[in-house]
Amino acid sequence: MDKDLTPLGSLLEEARQAVRPKLSQNALAQAAETSSTTYRRIIHGVARFGGQDTPFEGTPEAIAKVARVLNVTAEQLEIVGRPDAARELETLAAQGEAPLDVARREAAEKEEWPTEEDVLRSGLSEETKRELLDLRRHVERWMEAGDESAIRLTARMARAYEEERGEADAG
Known part of the structure; x- marks a missing residue:
């Protein structure tokens, strides 16, 4: 971990590094x-x-908003000397699911990319x-490794599949 981080910064960065798929500071x-500038200033x-x-x-x-995205607890914020942020996090937690959890759940529900069977029957x-x-296998490997670009490639793959399938159906 970066030696120039505050105790709060170390907590947040360790939590960010543990997120899978990987989560950039941006x-x-x-x-x-x-903003990413504010995040860097905080850490x-x-x-x-x-x-x-x-x-x-x-x-x-x-x-508190950063902590919520990273699933850092109010207790952890108190330990690193930010009881004010811990109280704010408790208020946010009472409002429902964290934004990152919502995004992951929504992406899983969509499951837009074609299965191997879909491709073979098309x-x-x-x-x-x-x-x-081949692209599907690469994306699966990258996602397992926590590569953020895998999500973007998955979306591209789904679009290309839908476009070509539409052309095949029309032809």
């Missing part, structure tokens, strides 16, 4: 409805203004079937 900030405890480093704690709200060319199945 993706985390977006899910937490904050390092420093903001740079006019070439000068200034101590930066982050608002309880911003920290009216696609043999070359396209082979390419789609």
Whole structure:
């Protein structure tokens, strides 16, 4: 872990690194409805203004939103000295499911990409079937490894499959 992190920063970064599929700082900030700059300031405890480093704690709200996305507990926030953020996290938790959990559940429910059987039964060319199945195997491997790009490739694969299947059905 980065030696320049605050205790809070270490907690948040360890939690972020444990998320699978991998979660970039930018993706985390977006899910937490904050900026990646704010996130970096929170974990390092420093903001740079006019070439000068200034101590930066982050608002309880911003920290709680990040903690919620990462499934960090209020107790953990208290341990690293942020009882204010812990109280805010408890308020957020009372409002329902965390944004990242919602996004994962929705993605799982959609399950948009074609199964191997779908591809084999389709009216696609043999070359396209082979390419789609190969891509599917790569995506599955990348997802198991926690590669964020796998999600984007999955969406591309589903679109390409639907487009070509539509052309095959029309032809």
